[in-house]
Amino acid sequence: MTHREIELQLDAYVDGELASEDARELETHLKECRECARRHEARVALSAAIRQHVPAFRAPDALRRRVRTAVRDAAGAPPSRRVLPPVAARWLALAASLALVAVGSWRLGTSRAGEDALAGQVLASHVRSLMPGHLTDVISSDQHTVKPWFNGKLDFSPQVYDFAGRGFPLIGGRLDYVGGRAVAALVYGRRQHLINVLLWPATRGSVSGPGVATRQGYHLLHWTTPDYVYWVVSDLGLAELHDFAQLLQQADAAASGPGTARPPP
Amino acid sequence: MEPSELERFEAVVLPHLDAAYSLARYLTRNDDDAQDVVQDAYLRALKYFGGFRGGASERGDGRAWLLAIVRNTAYTWQRRHRGDALATEFDEELHSDAVAEQHPASALERDAARQALHRALDRLPRELREVIVLRELEGLSYKEIGDVTGVPIGTVMSRLSRARRRLHEALGAEPEGG
Numbered sequence: 001m002t003h004r005e006i007e008l009q010l011d012a013y014v015d016g017e018l019a020s021e022d023a024r025e026l027e028t029h030l031k032e033c034r035e036c037a038r039r040h041e042a043r044v045a046l047s048a049a050i051r052q053h054v055p056a057f058r059a060p061d062a063l064r065r066r067v068r069t070a071v072r073d074a075a076g077a078p079p080s081r082r083v084l085p086p087v088a089a090r091w092l093a094l095a096a097s098l099a100l101v102a103v104g105s106w107r108l109g110t111s112r113a114g115e116d117a118l119a120g121q122v123l124a125s126h127v128r129s130l131m132p133g134h135l136t137d138v139i140s141s142d143q144h145t146v147k148p149w150f151n152g153k154l155d156f157s158p159q160v161y162d163f164a165g166r167g168f169p170l171i172g173g174r175l176d177y178v179g180g181r182a183v184a185a186l187v188y189g190r191r192q193h194l195i196n197v198l199l200w201p202a203t204r205g206s207v208s209g210p211g212v213a214t215r216q217g218y219h220l221l222h223w224t225t226p227d228y229v230y231w232v233v234s235d236l237g238l239a240e241l242h243d244f245a246q247l248l249q250q251a252d253a254a255a256s257g258p259g260t261a262r263p264p265p
Numbered sequence: 266m267e268p269s270e271l272e273r274f275e276a277v278v279l280p281h282l283d284a285a286y287s288l289a290r291y292l293t294r295n296d297d298d299a300q301d302v303v304q305d306a307y308l309r310a311l312k313y314f315g316g317f318r319g320g321a322s323e324r325g326d327g328r329a330w331l332l333a334i335v336r337n338t339a340y341t342w343q344r345r346h347r348g349d350a351l352a353t354e355f356d357e358e359l360h361s362d363a364v365a366e367q368h369p370a371s372a373l374e375r376d377a378a379r380q381a382l383h384r385a386l387d388r389l390p391r392e393l394r395e396v397i398v399l400r401e402l403e404g405l406s407y408k409e410i411g412d413v414t415g416v417p418i419g420t421v422m423s424r425l426s427r428a429r430r431r432l433h434e435a436l437g438a439e440p441e442g443g
Contacts, residue, residue, distance in 0.1 A: 011426040015400065017407045046433055047401060053379040054386060056402040059286035063300045067282060067307045071274070074308055075266040128404055 006036055014043045016133015048137055048153050048175050052182045118231070119213045119220050121178045125185065126196045126218060126233040129174070135194070136172030136187055146173045150184055156201045158184040158228075161251045168195065168244050178231075188244070195234040195244060202229050210245060212238070221245045225252060266311075274314050277327040278307070284328055284403055285335045291398045292339040292391060298346070306331070306338040329409040336395065336413055378436075385435035393428035400425060 006029065012018040013026050030037045129135050138149040147160040153175055162170040171187040176198060183200040202224050209223025209230075219241050221232045232245050266274075285306060289299035310331055317330055386394060392414075399405045399413060410421045 007430070008422055008426050011429060012407070012422055015407070015425070017422075042433060043429060046429055046436075049378065049382060049436075050386075050397065050401045050432070053382045054402065056283070057287040057290045057299075059282045059303070060296075060300070063286060063303060064282060066300070067304055068279070070304055071279075071307055071311055072271070074311055075271045075274070131404065132406065134404055 007039065010036065010040055010043060014040070014047060044137060051175055051177065052153060055177070115211065115222075118179050119215060119222075122196075122198055122220060122222075122231040122233050123215050123218055125176050125178055125198060129176075129185065129187070129196055130194065135174070137174035139172040141170050141172075143170055146170065146186070149173060150175075154182055154184055156184075158186070158199055159252060159255050160186060161248070161255075163188065163244070163247050163251075166247055168247065190234075190236055190240060190244070193234055193236040195232060195236060195241070197248065198231040198233075199228045202227060214238075223249070225249075228252075270314070274311060277317075278310055278314070278331055281328045281331050285331055287402060288332055288335050288395070288398055289339050291386075291394060291402075292336065293343065294387060298342065302339045302342050303335065305342070306335040309338060310334050328403070329405060329412050332399065332403070332405075333413040333415070340391075381436055382432070385432050388435070389428055389431060393424055393431065396421060396424045397428050397432070 006026070009018060009022060009026050013023055018026065030040055138146055140146050140149075141162060141164065143160040143162045147158070150158055150173065160170070160173065164170065168188045168190055171189050171194070173187065174185045176183050176185045178198055179200070181200055183198050186197040186199075188195040188197065207224055207226055209221075211222050213220040213222075218233055218235050219238050221230075221241060223230050223245070230245075230248070232241065232248070234241055234244075236244070282303070285303050286299055289302040289306070290296065293299050293302060313334070317327075386397065389397070395414060396410055399410045405413065407418045407421045407425075410425075411418045414421070416424075
């Protein structure tokens, strides 16, 4: 294989688009060829940098209204004011909650609508992560590999724990973008289920939670410690997800040391 | 249009407004143009919605389908308004010295990295820029990117590879061989 061919495969590999046989062959090559291994790391770092620094734009509210009106006009529908069909009502609610996010992420922790919008984004992150090639930027069951991977990619250093001994093995981590900021995403497994843990630094040390939400069959738990905002999402049963959250809270409280943090209620 | 059909359109296509605007914004590099392109694209999408077979359960399909229309609308738009569309938008806030002075060093470095990436992305030919946006920001699969841009998967693969190599080099890393 030429270098150019390997480079092509490398990109497909990073994107999770390489057939598994080719992927295995490439992995063998990466172990042997230091240059290609370096190139692989550079590609992963570049993807992470793009996701961190290049934002997906959010449509301005004015455009939202404009498009809606234009579509209704063109479809010859009356501009219904009184009774909104359920779908439209949901759409408006979504637009309203997204508008709240745009106002500023510092309000998210306190406002109910903000929490709803965040739940939507957390769920979107989870569903997106289940698509091929999106689960992890760093694949490792070793917390001492995953934690340093985040260095320099985020403006904080997330705690990473492995709960393999308790039936929740660490699978890996990735960067994600939620609530208007780059966040750490940690992925855990439970039998055939996947759990996403999203976390970012808490503002002004307001402790809260745990809150529970269920959307489209997924359960979401969230709480705020003096240090971090945590969101946990999975299709796992709620009882088991609570068990997992408790493990996480205990580990976190122990790691924070005395005087800096209390275990959340 | 039947009310139920409009409702289906609103359920399947309207939720992708952010993705549509984001792609239009990166293709036109301008907020006003992007808004016009998106409105145009939605009206076109409405017109051709009857031929779209994805159901409400296949959100991903609705998105790729809409993004293909946004892309074509943006390119038609740029051909029509050539002069304006080529102007690159400069983010005043990011480039202002006054703002830079208030930032601690680490934030400055982050801003520098962000600026370098944005510049590099802006300078990519649009065929390469769009694959980066569709892949990294929208998370589309190679197949979906092929559907949106109308090229075979092999071309998607080589364009992504070329785009990343250029970004990598533009960010000051040593040029890659091969």
